[in-house]
Amino acid sequence: MVGSVYVHIPFCLRKCIYCDFVSVPFDDALSNRYMDALARELSLSTGAKQAGVKTLFVGGGTPTALSAGQLGGLLAALGQALDFHPGAEVTVEANPATLDEGKAGLLFQGGINRISIGAQSFDADELKLLGRAHRPGDISDAVKLCRAAGFENLNLDLIYGLPGQKREGWRESLKSALRLGPTHISAYELTVEEGTGLWNLVKSGAINMPPEDKVLAMFEDAEEVLGGAGFIRYEVSNYALPGFECRHNLNYWRRGEYLGMGAAAHSFSGGRRWRNTGGVAEYIDILEANGLPVAETETLTKGEEKREIVLLGLRTREGVPLSLAGDTGADETGIGLERAARELIGEGLLEIRADRLRATRRGFQILNSVILRLLEGLSL
Ligand code: SF4
The missing domain is CATH 1.10.10 (Arc Repressor Mutant, subunit A)
Known part of the structure; x- marks a missing residue:
């Protein structure tokens, strides 16, 4: 029985400079068609109902870029397709720029029990450099909204190794994150992915990435600051208070089986890996014609x-x-x-x-x- 499900929402307010995830600018008409296609994929792939789901992760993109109505439709489609194991971990990714009181309440009431907020940095200039749509103050506002809605299990994503970033600034971002009382912090090194805006800037010499030894020092800063606050690094980029490790991601790292729904989503079951088409329009077209959007399958040796x-x-x-x-x-x-x-x-x-x-x-x-x-x- 496949106990983990991933759902991809490929819409964002705008493209961040470093991002190579499958995401497109939010558009009302396109997102409505996408959500219908996703509901169809969920029902086609799970048959009567996918039983015993222990973890669900709704990621993106930016799930909270969807309207409250669309989020409500998603929760209904998930409820119809998936049967959750008692105590299941159910996560949604949220962006501080697109979360409001209504959406936070809707998600919590709809059974989401873990929220992952893309904070990235608490420095206004760094957020600007990354092309993020939020300001530092929006992060604490988003956390307050989540707490008021009922969320206790809360992750903050942070990025280090930015061009021009100072170690003191990075340590300050880590401490600011801790002050908001999360149960989990992901601290990712900024990597330059081909084809991104960052790639072009680095290639043209307009900006320089920091030297390796400085990035390594920042990696150690994370261990020191977060470790000092009782967080355990249970994966190279992930820290949690004991008992709050992300079970969905642990399942990936342990090579557990999972089903992926949505454009570009990957699945693994029965020794086979397969992935859906990454083209959002193509994904919709295939499902509107009642097909399955699988682009590639491989059986592992x-x-x-x-x-x-x-x-x-x-x-x-x-x-x-x-x-x-x-x-x-x-x-x-x-x-x-x-x-x-x-x-x-x-x-x-x-x-x-x-x-x-x-x-x-x-x-x-x-x-x-x-x-x-x-x-x-x-x-x-
Ligand atoms: S919000 Fe996330 S998925 Fe969207 S463009 Fe930025 S990094 Fe990419």
């Missing part, structure tokens, strides 16, 4: 499964089962992996805890290269 276990599992504090590295049977890949793991342990970048292989604090600092070396071991 044993080797690919192992690569995924390493790639995803090492991002987390729990790491990967030691048996993976010790799996030398008929499969040669286990030997190379074991050798690479031993070297990384010797260098203090990996450690063994409770029969699991996981990154040390130093290993987390250079996680991409640690993972790369393990993957190279897998391909020996």
Whole structure:
């Protein structure tokens, strides 16, 4: 039984400079057609009803860019298609610029019990640089609205490693976030994705990204400031108070099965991965013709499964089962992996805890290269 569902809402007020998610500017007519198409996909894909849903994540894009009427329609469609397990974690992403009292109340009354707010920074200039549609004051207003509506489980997303960002400014953003009393904070490093506005600015030399050592120091700042407030880094970019880890995302990192609905949504079940078309108009057209919007399907080989276990599992504090590295049977890949793991342990970048292989604090600092070396071991 697939216990996790993701729903993609691809509308935003405007495009942020660094964003390479599938999102288009909000448009009344297009969004109405999209919401109808999404409701159709939900009913076509889940049959009578998808039973035992333990986590649902409505992301985007900006789900709160939808009108209150559209959000109400979405909640009704979700209620018809999904049967929630008692205690299910049900998250919606919200943007401080598009949340109001009515929407916050509607979401909470409609069964959403976790809200994830795209704060990104508490510095007005940094928000402007990122192209965000909100100001620092909007973040605390959004949190107040959520609290008043009844939300207790609340995440704030933050970004560090911005051009020109000072460490003191970053630490101040972390402290401002803590003052709002969230249960969870995601602290992502700003990356330059091809085709984004940021990519063009960096390529043309108009702006420079900060040096690696400064970004690394900011990564450590997050651990220090958030750790000092009782938050545990349970994934390379995610911190939670004990018991408030995002179960939906943990399911991804543990390679649990999930269904994705909406444009560009990915699914994983029965050893197969598939993704929906990323074109919003195409997605709508296909569903209006009663088709399914699947653009690509792949069945994973044993080797690919192992690569995924390493790639995803090492991002987390729990790491990967030691048996993976010790799996030398008929499969040669286990030997190379074991050798690479031993070297990384010797260098203090990996450690063994409770029969699991996981990154040390130093290993987390250079996680991409640690993972790369393990993957190279897998391909020996
Ligand atoms: S709000 Fe989020 S999804 Fe929308 S453009 Fe900005 S970063 Fe992308």
